[in-house]
Amino acid sequence: MAGSLSEIKAKIISTQKTSHITGAMHMVSASKLTKSEQAAKDFQVYATKIRQITTDLLHSDLVHGSNNPMLATRPVKKTGYIVITSDKGLVGGYNSKILKAMMDIIEEYHNEDDYAIISIGGVGSDFFKARGMNVSFELRGLEDHPSFEQVGQIISQSVEMYKSELFDELYVCYNHHVNSLTSQVRVQQMLPIGDLDVEESEAPASANFELEPNREAILEQLLPQYTESMIYGAIVDAKTAEHAAGMTAMQTATDNAKNVINELTIQYNRARQAAITQEITEIVAGANALE
Template sequence: MVGSLSEIKDKIISTEKTSKITSAMRMVQSAKLVKSEQAAKAYQVYASKVRQITTDLLKSELTATSGATNPMLASRPVKTTGYIVITSDKGLVGGYNAKILKAVMEIIKEHHEDGQEDYTIIAIGGIGADFFKSRGMNVAFELRGLADQPSFEDVGRIISKSIDMYQAELIDQLYVCYNHHVNSLTSQVRVQQMLPLSDLVAEEASDDMEAGFELEPNREVILEQLLPQYAESLIYGAIVDAKTAEHAAGMTAMQTATDNATNVINDLTIQYNRARQAAITQEITEIVAGANALE
């Protein structure tokens, strides 16, 4: 019985240590989440301005009945599709990675198993890169060790490569697959088309561009530089969004682990008290039995 009590006590101490670790990790993830949400809000201000400028410059092309002529806007026959898949570099984030990887595998199975249309994957995050490589899937580029609050410089290279692949017609469509942050408890899988640009609508354009503005050097040259930058900003925004969802998932996972540890400690404490009570009862019984034997 003493050995049993000792084992239960050791389990309680071990679980308490685990609970302290997961609680500390939850606080760290919570701090990261706050910073990521602030970064996401700051990005939205920039993104809305870039979108407005781009829409204003493209108003005449967006309203044209003949369709877009700019290669960043015009659709072409799809031979190869590119997928930017955003996962984390490490675990301890609950079902964050499983959800997005399952969605990507379903898309590939649905659209690419017949061999009529090829695909390539650009993996951001070690979990996704290892997952696809272990299955022999085509991973063109990968990026690991992304910062908790990534700057554009951190991801600019792989984003530029993605845009360059589209402009060089190595891919004919580009999608970003990631977990969209809804709140600290919820995220949604998103598969968002980035190229060709299809989310711009003429109704959002202002009338100021038709009020006599002169563009230098000219509209076409400006759009040649602006449209790739706009596409890059959309991809960067998805990465920031995914990182926010990752921190929220990590915080939730660590909170769940802490709660589970607390429940285990409570159950072990009850077991310990019952075992201790049984041991005391046994000792009293033996004392009483010995005393009766002397009479």
């Protein structure tokens, strides 16, 4: 019984140490989530403004149609997917949700040669490579609060691949942050640009802007920047969802550890009580034998 008591006590100490670690990780994730949510709000200010400028400049194109390659729909021979996952685990079902959604899309709509994956995050990269899937580019080691400079190269490369017709449409697949407990899988089309609505434009239909150097040159620079900013916004959103998932996972782990400690403590007390009862019984039996 002494061995059993020591084993239970060792399990209690070990579980307590684990709960301390998960509790600390929960606090770290909560801090990261707060900063990431603020970064997402700050980005929305910029995203709203660049969307408004783009819509105003494209007012007539949205009304009458456009031949701009960033806007025009062409026959789809190949589709590009930017898939955003984390670089490590301990984030609950964050990665499994997006990877399952991506696999469902590929199985339903694609064969081996008509899609390309641009992977952001080590978990997704390893997952796709292990299955021999088409990973054109990958980015690992993303910061907790990624700057545009860190992700700019892979974003601009994705846009250039579309402009070079290496694929004919581009989607971003990620977990959208709803709140600290909830995220939603999003598969959002980035190219060709199709989410601009003429009703959002504040420019009158008869507007005749004077532009330097000219409208076409401005759009040639603006439309790729608009797309790149939307992709960056999705990355910021996904990182926010990742921090929320990590916080929730660590809170759940801490709660489970506390439940295990309570159960082990009850077992320990029962075993200790049984050992004491056994010792008393043996003492009484020995005393009776001497009479």
